Amino acid sequence: MLFGSHISTEAPFSEAINRAESVGCECMQIFANPPQRWNPVAIPEKEISRFIDLNKKANINPIVIHSIYLINLASSNSFFYEASIKTLIDDMKKAQLLGAIGANFHVGSTKGKKLSEVIDKIVLGIKTVLAASEKPYLILENSAGAGDIIGDKFEELAEIMAKVNxxxxxxxxxTAHAYGSGYNVAMEDGLEETLKEFDKYIGLENLVCLHLNDSTAPLFSNRDRHADIGKGYIGKEAFARIVNHPKLSHLPGIIETPNMKTSEEISDIELLKSLRK
Ligand SMILES: [Zn+2]
Incomplete structure (x- = not known):
């Protein structure tokens, strides 16, 4: 498994490559738009070409774009719905320009409705985004399932995927979201069971990225609380199993915590590298 983290794209945008290299990233995740704002912001052309040039040397691949936090393809507010689609299309176009594999996003919240009442809207939104972009993947992220947030159970994501086809x-x-929603990836048999379920509903061939976060929220808590590797309920031993698992080891493993020094005075990326067989 290749390891990386979420890297800042604060201007100048292309500096993300140098920042990633300096913390030991082998792959990485970035925002291509300000995560808390609706209006897509253009990346200067010279920043795009410098980004690509720098990465020819650094070879940080794959790159995944994380879309903005505001996306809700289940929103009954037409402004939010249209803006979600517009932003995802923008992220997909930027993914293609930057050589990223695609745009990762959270589907959104049903806000008290059943998934069956909003699924057509979600499916239409996803189809619109796919039709407006050429190559990159559009990547659904599983959620911890707080409130009415969609995608905590693999069945929900599978339902959407089947309809989009x-x-x-x-x-x-x-990993932290999965744990919060009751998939016990902390235990050896729990990990096997999780992968079996994933394969049954979604298909392991459709898994393109792992977010490697430990969790300070307990199993079945439906809470999303990322922790540094080894500092939560999942634990270091479980991550050693995850990163070396034959069904997962070909995937990029992205950490979303600040990649701070752990108690052992090494960063999460260094820690994960030390677990890699
Ligand atoms: Zn995540």
Missing amino acids: SPRLKVTLD
């Missing part, structure tokens, strides 16, 4: 619709598995 596109080979470009893929999935990211976030």
